[in-house]
Amino acid sequence: xxxxxxxxxxxxxxxxxxxxxxxxxxxxxxxxxxxxxxxxxxxxxxxxxxxxxxxxxxxxxxxxxxxxxxxxxxxxxxxxxxxxxxxxxxxxxxxxxxxxxxxxxxxxxxxxxxxxxxxxxxxxxxxxxxxxxxxxxxxxxxxxxxxxxxxxxxxxxxxxxxxxxxxxxxxxxxxxxxxxxxxxxxxxxxxxxxxxxxxxxxxxxxxxxxxxxxxxxxxxxxxxxxxxxxxxxxxxxxxxxxxxxxxxxxxxxxxxxxxxxxxxxxxxxxxxxxxxxxxxxxxxxxxxxxxxxxxxxxxxxxxxxxxxxxxxxxxxxxxxxxxxxxxxxxxxxxxxxxxxxxxxxxxxxxxxxxxxxxxxxxxxxxxxxxxxxxxxxxxxxxxxxxxxxxxxxxxxxxxxxxxxxxxxxxxxxxxxxxxxxxxxxxxxxxxxxxxxxxxxxxxxxxxxxxxxxxxxxxxxxxxxxxxxxxxxxxxxxxxxxxxxxxxxxxxxxxxxxxxxxxxxxxxxxxxxxxxxxxxxxxxxxxxxxxxxxxxxxxxxxxxxxxxxxxxxxxxxxxx
RNA sequence: GUGCCUGUAGCUCAACUGGAUAGAGCACCAGCCUUCUAAGCUGGGGGUUGUGGGUUCGAUUCCCGCCGGGCACGCCA
Numbered sequence: 345x346x347x348x349x350x351x352x353x354x355x356x357x358x359x360x361x362x363x364x365x366x367x368x369x370x371x372x373x374x375x376x377x378x379x380x381x382x383x384x385x386x387x388x389x390x391x392x393x394x395x396x397x398x399x400x401x402x403x404x405x406x407x408x409x410x411x412x413x414x415x416x417x418x419x420x421x422x423x424x425x426x427x428x429x430x431x432x433x434x435x436x437x438x439x440x441x442x443x444x445x446x447x448x449x450x451x452x453x454x455x456x457x458x459x460x461x462x463x464x465x466x467x468x469x470x471x472x473x474x475x476x477x478x479x480x481x482x483x484x485x486x487x488x489x490x491x492x493x494x495x496x497x498x499x500x501x502x503x504x505x506x507x508x509x510x511x512x513x514x515x516x517x518x519x520x521x522x523x524x525x526x527x528x529x530x531x532x533x534x535x536x537x538x539x540x541x542x543x544x545x546x547x548x549x550x551x552x553x554x555x556x557x558x559x560x561x562x563x564x565x566x567x568x569x570x571x572x573x574x575x576x577x578x579x580x581x582x583x584x585x586x587x588x589x590x591x592x593x594x595x596x597x598x599x600x601x602x603x604x605x606x607x608x609x610x611x612x613x614x615x616x617x618x619x620x621x622x623x624x625x626x627x628x629x630x631x632x633x634x635x636x637x638x639x640x641x642x643x644x645x646x647x648x649x650x651x652x653x654x655x656x657x658x659x660x661x662x663x664x665x666x667x668x669x670x671x672x673x674x675x676x677x678x679x680x681x682x683x684x685x686x687x688x689x690x691x692x693x694x695x696x697x698x699x700x701x702x703x704x705x706x707x708x709x710x711x712x713x714x715x716x717x718x719x720x721x722x723x724x725x726x727x728x729x730x731x732x733x734x735x736x737x738x739x740x741x742x743x744x745x746x747x748x749x750x751x752x753x754x755x756x757x758x759x760x761x762x763x764x765x766x767x768x769x770x771x772x773x774x775x776x777x778x779x780x781x782x783x784x785x786x787x788x789x790x791x792x793x794x795x796x797x798x799x800x801x802x803x804x805x806x807x808x809x810x811x812x813x814x815x816x817x818x819x820x821x822x823x824x825x826x827x828x829x830x831x832x833x834x835x836x837x838x839x840x841x842x843x844x845x846x847x848x849x850x851x852x853x854x855x856x857x858x859x860x861x862x863x864x865x866x867x868x869x870x871x872x873x874x875x876x877x878x879x880x881x882x883x884x885x886x887x888x889x890x891x892x893x894x895x896x897x898x899x900x901x902x903x
Numbered sequence: 904g905u906g907c908c909u910g911u912a913g914c915u916c917a918a919c920u921g922g923a924u925a926g927a928g929c930a931c932c933a934g935c936c937u938u939c940u941a942a943g944c945u946g947g948g949g950g951u952u953g954u955g956g957g958u959u960c961g962a963u964u965c966c967c968g969c970c971g972g973g974c975a976c977g978c979c980a
Binding site: 376377378379380383384387389390393395396402425426427428429470474509512513514517539570634635636638647648651652653654656658660661662665685687688689690691692693708713717718720747758759760762763764765766768771777780782783785787788789790793794795796797798828832833836840844845850851852854858860861862865866867902903 | 905906907908914915917918919920921922923924926927928929935938939940941942943944945955959960961965970972973974975976977978979980
């Protein structure tokens with residue numbers, strides 16, 4: 345595979361470097377992929393960097409390095425170009441090598457053991473059970489799930505976790521809103537709760553509650569409604585169960601599964617919130633003012649101190665959040681990743697400050713954050729405001745129903761997290777055939793079709809045994825090279841927690857395949873050539889399947 | 904106003920973390936199906952990378968100043 349080839353070439357250059365400039369560290373050697381084919385398969389800019397240090401002409405240095413390069417079976421040619429680039433060209437055999445690497449590893453091709461089984465908790469979605477999931481949650485679900493899969497592929501032991509804010513003021517708002525509906529109130533009436541939720545779904549919940557229907561089920565405890573609009577506790581329980589159930593169904597439809605759900609309410613019932621507060625007080629990081637308890641977050645880089653316990657005795661939202669993150673640390677997660685909307689970025693300082701204040705030797709940068717920007721939804725040429733309280737809404741369920749699960753997931757994950765996202769629902773619907781996901785899936789379906797038509801009954805074993813030397817055309821070599829890049833794509837994407845790179849890679853691989861498919865015929869008369877080509881597309885299919893699976897997108901055999 | 908993020912083709916986005924002539928997809932123009940799926944392929948037009956400086960062999964990338972956009976600055980979450 346390519347990482348193997350790359351490290352081999354790096355080693356060759358390091359040898360040469362040791363001869364030409366013994367003082368310089370081998371770490372100077374980097375290899376990159378030239379954008380243009382005429383610049384070879386790999387390119388090394390080290391001579392230009394050395395030129396400053398050695399105060400010599402870079403092309404001269406490059407010439408000496410090339411002369412000092414040990415011989416290698418994989419290296420076909422190397423030349424000096426431009427300001428002093430050393431361009432390396434591989435022997436076809438080196439590129440053909442990747443086929444056996446892919447087929448040998450199968451679904452695990454591209455995986456590594458870098459994480460060494462280290463436990464990592466990835467927290468995402470974590471929507472309050474106060475309404476259905478919307479597009480922003482969809483972006484987070486697609487992103488968080490793909491990041492989890494990436495880390496998993498690199499040998500980390502990943503736990504996907506969902507944190508429910510099922511205690512606190514917003515839940516009370518929810519209960520009040522449902523109660524108001526149960527009493528026949530309208531959101532426009534004067535008695536409607538000030539911060540109440542106005543959406544139509546509130547009326548549905550109220551109706552089911554009064555009708556004595558059962559809700560919850562599955563992972564959520566079952567709750568039955570009753571015809572009593574005055575029992576706010578019962579209403580609260582019913583509404584939370586109802587909305588958690590709805591969210592579960594949406595996530596299921598989206599193909600996202602969590603390993604663990606953590607309830608904020610449990611932090612109170614287990615006394616963890618109290619413990620955290622006591623620890624902060626004991627550490628001398630708090631003070632009383634205006635009837636409230638404050639945390640000196642300014643000691644940890646915040647621009648002002650924050651209230652922990654309000655004058656009414658209840659805690660502000662970030663206190664249980666700190667307690668929650670203490671549990672992550674105490675559950676053995678030395679690495680924690682939180683996927684959040686960038687609108688919550690001010691919580692980062694507070695949570696981290698709180699973790700410092702409890703004095704458990706938790707590192708300053710704990711947890712890690714991946715922030716994503718908001719999704720702007722366009723519908724009918726107009727922006728749809730996403731506001732739960734106003735009730736105007738584009739739900740994740742709408743998108744799945746209208747655009748399709750695969751397209752929605754691929755689309756939402758194919759932009760880097762910190763770029764703003766415009767999701768035009770009409771466009772995604774009307775032009776769904778132009779969606780990039782179909783392009784990738786189509787490549788997969790085409791390969792399946794050719795393999796079927798070949799009646800070769802090819803398996804990973806037989807493909808791996810094929811003689812690949814007939815694969816020498818420019819397009820075949822390009823395809824082989826592209827296949828070899830996959831492990832590196834996963835490596836970088838997992839380090840940067842940037843799954844969009846996988847989406848782009850898949851598009852490129854699919855493009856390379858479609859070009860090849862149109863230029864050359866796989867099922868040719870020459871049996872050796874046919875066999876080699878079948879093995880090649882068999883390999884492409886494996887990598888497409890691996891990449892799509894990582895993004896939670898299906899790979900249909902027929903389209 | 905302060906902090907974080909952001910500005911790349913008409914539109915939506917990339918660019919291997921400092922590399923060679925900044926790339927894809929839509930959209931537009933011209934071609935390709937009696938042959939393994941045309942949801943495809945081939946070619947073409949389209950750019951002062953918001954802007955002005957700086958750092959150096961070399962900048963979309965790093966630093967500084969402006970301009971525009973988003974988000975956050977609650978005893979809401």
